[in-house]
Amino acid sequence: MLRKVVRDARLRARVLERVEEFRLNNRASEKVWFRELVLCILTANSSFIGAFTALQSLGDLILYGSAEEISKVLKETGYRFPNLKAKYIVRSRSHYGKLKEIGRVADKDQIEAREMLLEVQGLGMKEASHFLRNMGYLDLAIIDRHILRFFSDYLEDRKISSRKRYLELESVLRGIASALDLPVGVLDLYIWYLKTGKIAK
Template sequence: MLRKVVKDARLRAKVLERAEEFKLNNSAGESTWYRELVLCILTSNSTFISAFSALQSLNNLIFAGTVDEISAVLKKEGYRFPNLKAKYIVKSRSYLGHLKRDVKELADKDQIEAREYLLEIDGIGMKEASHFLRNVGYFDVAIIDRHILKFFFDYIAEVDRKSLSKNQYLYYENILKSVAYNFNIQVGIMDLYIWFIKTGKIAK
């Protein structure tokens, strides 16, 4: 299935176009990088569509809104865990102003090290840190979300989709990297193909 999808010229063009959009974020300003960080905080324990909609509704509140103001908007959106995520967003502002500089300095040398740095942010786990890096133009880490795990379950091996330790995450990531290597593509790009197989869309 994956081989057929990767060889589809029309789909490949769409995937590469999306990848170029992520690369453009790499040269974008601090505010764009911070929006991507907040998006990733919002995607934890939520769908991408719900998180993206919530981010759009919050707009510039992410930069200056209080916990109560942010929580109120999230509640209106029907977003899960509005109070907790509001606290995470406000707390993440301590990185605003040097987020791009710090992450880029690390990621340009070692994306794994950059991910470890992002894990220090409340509300950011392995999946969210990897998602953030991919969305600002780094493609050497994998986003092991429920769609990727279902792909594993359906095509590669049985997996525990209820919980995922850091070691398990790294184990699945290494397998995906091997698969991506065989297709001569980066694992962050392959993620888009798998997402298409499982959802019929190229989003994220």
């Protein structure tokens, strides 16, 4: 089924268009990089659509608002964990101005860049990988519930309980991606489409 989806010419065109958007993000300003970082903080334990809606509502509060102001807007959008995520967003500002430096590390070593991002409160392996992929780095897997659902017929343990487990599943995805002649970050888009019918993220 996956091979058939990957071979669909119209879908491939849409995926490649999305990939080009990620690559354009790479050349964007630090503000755009920070906005994507906040999106990934908001995406953790939430739907992408909910996180994106919350980010749109926040606007420049992500840069200047207090934790209380940010929390208030998040509550108004119906976002989960508004107080906790507001604190994470405010704390993440200490990384503003350093994100493109992490990008320069990713130009040479995406795994090392992901390690650096794990210092940002509110980011785990999945969110750090998501951030880097959205900034045009395609060699990391974003293992979320859709990917786990894709694996559901083959996995007894469907939770990512440790860093080791994440890396094991990432290695499996790399093997599948290699067989399909795709970067693992692009394979993720096809699997997401297969499970949701959408190309978003």
